[in-house]
Amino acid sequence: MKSWSIGVFGLVALAAIVASTFVSREAMVGVGIAASAVVGIGWPHFLAIPAKKTLASVIALAGAGSAVSAAYMTAPGFLDGTPACLALGVMAVFVIQLVRGTGQAQRLESTLGCCAGVLLNCLGAGWIAGARFNGVKEMVLVAGLSAAAALLVGIIRWPDRIVAPIGVVAAGLMAPLAGLVFSDIAVVPAALVGVVVGSVLVCFRRMATLRRGRLNALASAGMGVAPVWAVGAIAYFIDKLLIY
Template identity: 55%
Template structure:
């Protein structure tokens, strides 16, 4: 798949995932957790394909289960620390990934790369619980809308088939502009915290776009889904911690 076609497809999947996470929040924590778990499972099973690491099914299962556990716990745990169980899900996932590599035995190919790559996937899948935590912390509006719209803007800018030296600054700037505009029109968040969140979200998504464009081998479909959804999941926890640090 050509790089620019993959970029457009990834942007479309990411926008759809973001819209589902934000829209489902109006149905309550259970509805949003269902969406978050489905996206975490899709990203988890696709991440090993994206990295091209061995033991794809086993690692994918671990990533999906860790992400699902983090999402369910964020919906079920009493507040105000809605991500209190997410670190445990991350730790267990990383431990399971390490055990898989130990079971593979000495001399197997790409053991270190598989451990590090799968561990990063565990973290990304678990960070999706932040969308649920954000919705429960401040309601379905406020930072959730700011993060959602900033993410969509950054993804759409990132779909443009221009060099990274042009697209990356544009993604950061436009996400940074979309956030305060959303805050002023749709929420009661102050401009400066919203702008900071938008700029950070734009930077994260621009970095992931760059990661995609450095690939030399073809992108499997499952890997493309993971590439699209993993940064979207990570944005949830960015929004949650920005909300707690800057607004409360």
């Protein structure tokens, strides 16, 4: 599958995530569970590791649990359940590797890679927490538009040394512009969100281009959704620390 398909998967996921925050809590939970499932299934395929089905279940369940807890936890501890889901997911990954036994192929890569997948999937709950924070969704929209700008730049089939700085700049400019048009968020916090979100997304683009071999549809979907889902925590914490 072509590398640009990763960006397309990311844009579709981003649109669904942001749109769900303006619909209902149930919609956010549904999209969160779906995104967690896509990341859970696709991440082991991207890593090309053994025991894909078992590890996919762990990653997906950890992300889904974090999303559900963020939707129903009482304020202000919207993400209080996320550390528990993260810890349980990491422990489950280690248990699976112990059950596989010593001498198994790619045991270290599988452990480290899947722990990273659990972390990314659990961080996605930040989108839901951000939407519930003060009942104001402007930061979700600002973060979503800046992420879309970085993803659109990332689809361009240019070298990473060109795409990366353009993607960061585009996201950094889109965020304050969106903040001025759609909300009263100050320019500096909005620009910070855009730069950080754009930096994360272009780094994952680099990670995808370094991966050897062709990607199947599951790997492309997982790699496309994972960074988009994870950056929700960035928007939430910047909103909470710099704006509230």
